[in-house]
Amino acid sequence: MEFLTTWLVTTIATAVAIAVVPGIHAVGGSALGPIMFALALALLNAVVKPILTVLALPVTVVTLGIFYLVINAFMLELASGLALDLFGSGVAIDSFGAAFMGAIIISLASMIVGPIVGQ
Secondary structure, eight states, X not given: OHHHHHXXXXXXXXXXXXXXXXXXXXXXXXXXHHHHHHHHHHXXXXXXXXXXXXHTHHHHHXXXXXXXXXXXXXXXXXXXXXXXXXXXXXXXXXXXXXXXXXXXXXXXXXXXHHHHHTO
């Protein structure tokens, strides 16, 4: 049940990022795109992100945590490619700057929506 709640929160946060960030677009439908992207992002966050976080820990400490946003943007880029390749729908990200802004928006939206949904 916790996975489904996280998936729902990430889907809503992704829809907010699509609406707010100019370089992020839904592919394969306005509803199906964010759903498939959120699934790919959840899978990558479970498998790849812990490894990247540990490897980047020295840089993250030196930059006082700002580099963690770069890791999040990189995870969005990976999830975009994975969702489009595996599912044929997802989210297209035009540039790394759009991914960086998307990471900030998705993080903020998740912080707001998560407690409302009960996460």
